[in-house]
Amino acid sequence: MADFPKLRLRRLRRTEAMRRLVRETVLDITDLVYPLFVTHGKGVKNEVASMPGVFQLSVDKLAAEAGEIAGLGIPAVILFGIPETKDELGSAGYDSKGVVQQAVKEIKKAVPELVVITDVCLCEYTSHGHCGVISEGEVDNDQTLELLSKMAISHAEAGADIVAPSDMMDGRVQAIRKGLDESGFVQVPILSYAAKYASAFYGPFREAAESAPQFGDRRSYQMDPPNIREALREIEQDIAEGADMVMVKPALAYLDVIREARNAFKLPLVAYNVSGEYSMVKAAAQRGWIDERRVILEILTSIKRAGADIIITYHAKEAARWITR
Ligand code: PBG
Numbered sequence: 667m668a669d670f671p672k673l674r675l676r677r678l679r680r681t682e683a684m685r686r687l688v689r690e691t692v693l694d695i696t697d698l699v700y701p702l703f704v705t706h707g708k709g710v711k712n713e714v715a716s717m718p719g720v721f722q723l724s725v726d727k728l729a730a731e732a733g734e735i736a737g738l739g740i741p742a743v744i745l746f747g748i749p750e751t752k753d754e755l756g757s758a759g760y761d762s763k764g765v766v767q768q769a770v771k772e773i774k775k776a777v778p779e780l781v782v783i784t785d786v787c788l789c790e791y792t793s794h795g796h797c798g799v800i801s802e803g804e805v806d807n808d809q810t811l812e813l814l815s816k817m818a819i820s821h822a823e824a825g826a827d828i829v830a831p832s833d834m835m836d837g838r839v840q841a842i843r844k845g846l847d848e849s850g851f852v853q854v855p856i857l858s859y860a861a862k863y864a865s866a867f868y869g870p871f872r873e874a875a876e877s878a879p880q881f882g883d884r885r886s887y888q889m890d891p892p893n894i895r896e897a898l899r900e901i902e903q904d905i906a907e908g909a910d911m912v913m914v915k916p917a918l919a920y921l922d923v924i925r926e927a928r929n930a931f932k933l934p935l936v937a938y939n940v941s942g943e944y945s946m947v948k949a950a951a952q953r954g955w956i957d958e959r960r961v962i963l964e965i966l967t968s969i970k971r972a973g974a975d976i977i978i979t980y981h982a983k984e985a986a987r988w989i990t991r
Contacts, residue, residue: 690971691967691970691971693963693966693967693970693985693989694989695738695739695740695741695985695986695989696739696741697966697970697974697975697976697977698740698741698742698966698976698977698978698979698982698985698986699740699741699742699743699744699783699936699976699977699978699979699982700735700740700742700743700744700978700979700980700982700983701743701744701745701746701978701979701980702723702728702731702743702744702745702746702769703720703721703722703723703746703748703874703875704722704723704724704725704728704745704746704747704748704765704766704768704769705722705723705724705747705748705765706724706748706749706750706765707724707750708724708726709724709726709727710722710723710724710727711723711724711727714870714873714874715873716869716870716873716874716941716945717870717873717874717941717944717945717948717980718948718952719948719980719984720874720944720980722748722874725765725768725769725772726772728769728772728773728776729772729773729775729776729777732772732773732776732777732780733776733777734983735777735780735982735983736777736779736780738983738986738987739986740982740983740986741780741781742780742781742782742783742827742828743773743780743781743782743783744783744784744785744830744978745766745769745770745773745782745783745784745785746766746785746790746874746875747759747764747765747766747769747790747791748765748790748875748876749764749765749790749791750765752791752792752793753791753792753793754792754793754794754799754800755788755792755799755813756788756789756790756791756792756813757791758791759787759788759790759791759813759817760813760816760817760819760820761820762820762823762824764820766784766821766824767820767821767823767824768824770782770784770821770824770825770826771824771825774825781827781828782825782826782827782828783826783827783828783829783830783857784818784821784826784828784829784830785830785832786814786817786818786821786829786830786831786832786833786842787814787831787832787833788810788813788814788817788833789833789875789877789879790875790876790877793880794879794880794881795877795878795879795880796879796882796884797810797832797833797834797835797884797887798810798813798833798835798887799813804886805835805886805887807835807836807837807887808837810833810835810838811835811837811838811841812841814831814833814835814838814841814842815838815841815842815844815845815846816845818831818842818845818846818856819845819846819849819851822846822849822851822854823849826854827854827855828854828855828856828857828910828911829842829846829854829855829856829857830856830857830858830859830913831856831858831859832859832862832915833859833887834859834862834884834887834888834889835887836903837907839856839858839904839907839908839909840907840908842856843856843907843908855910855911856908856909856910856911857909857910857911857912857913857936858904858909858911858912858913859913859915859938860897860900860901860903860904860905860909860912860913860914861889861897861898861900861901861912861913861914861915861920861923861927862888862889862913862915863888863889863890863891863915863916863920864883864884864885864888864889864890864891865888865891865915865916865919865940865942866942867916867918867919867940867941867942867943868916868940868941868942869941869942869945870941870942870944870945871940871941871942874941891919894922894923894926897914897923897926897927898926898927898930901927901930901931902931905931905933909933910933910934911933911934911935911936911976912927912931912933912934912935912936913935913936913937913938913978914927914935914936914937914938914974915937915938915940916938916939916940916942916943917937917938917939917940917943917969917972917974917977918939918943918965918968918969920937921968921969921972922972924937924969924972924973924974925972925973927973928972928973928974929973934975934976935973935974935975935976936974936975936976936977936978937969937972937974937976937977937978938977938978938979939965939966939969939977939978939979939980939981941980943965944979944980944981947961947962947965947981959984959988962981962984962985962988963985963988963989965981966979966981966985
């Protein structure tokens with residue numbers, strides 16, 4: 667009130683050079699992680715119907731893909747596997763010859779400097795599509811821990827740089843840390859999907875990863891969307907169990923959670939800009955309803971402004987082409 671007309675905030679917005687000088691948040695290519703869906707077979711490149719521009723790739727396609735990603739300056743990928751066979755206990759997930767294990771080897775051989783993160787979860791490998799072992803119609807927490815630990819060890823044996831449990835069982839970070847340490851992988855960090863919500867925004871991913879639950883839903887293990895204090899408890903618990911990095915997921919409907927987590931904890935904070943968030947942008951862009959490039963860069967910048975250090979996003983490759991210094 668009294669400050670105007672002496673104070674005029676528009677003075678610092680007049681030119682692009684001026685805006686650039688006072689810009690508070692700068693999105694960088696090194697903030698991005700690109701997800702890859704790895705499938706069995708040879709010569710496979712299947713576009714995911716609900717995720718234009720995202721493909722299921724077979725292992726033989728990965729060297730070229732990894733080269734392109736690294737060539738764009740993107741520092742890391744996160745791998746999801748689509749196995750040939752699924753069973754009750756998701757055994758293809760911790761098979762040393764499984765798709766993800768092969769994929770890790772292939773990528774590390776072709777492009778050693780690319781950081782390879784693996785998603786550790788049973789849902790892509792179980793016949794019922796749940797993230798844990800089913801016992802009396804429910805997902806049994808404690809029986810699942812051993813399998814997750816086996817999966818993380820098999821990823822580390824294949825050469826994974828970081829393992830990322832996304833199952834939301836209690837105690838899984840501790841179980842995985844113990845398993846890795848006892849197998850000699852004391853140096854492999856754990857990126858915990860600590861605050862992972864039971865979100866409808868995962869819909870397109872479940873088509874991409876062929877991992878939709880065959881009965882029920884994931885609400886007895888993933889978090890209830892209205893809760894934020896509980897997210898902080900989840901993160902606190904995972905840090906106590908030994909997580910090296912923590913994640914909030916999804917990103918856009920949870921920017922407040924990202925901000926709270928950034929204020930409360932010192933670890934590197936990761937946000938997952940999930941499949942449904944990607945698909946909505948692509949669908950609107952295909953119809954010509956939004957300026958795709960500006961919308962994507964605005965979304966990614968807002969996730970960083972909310973407090974994320976690292977953003978997992980299906981937009982990583984296009985964003986890397988657009989980010990200018
Ligand atoms: C596996 C997993 C999911 C996602 C990442 N890891 C799906 C789920 O929990 O149903 C979602 C990623 C996305 O939607 O992009 N548990």
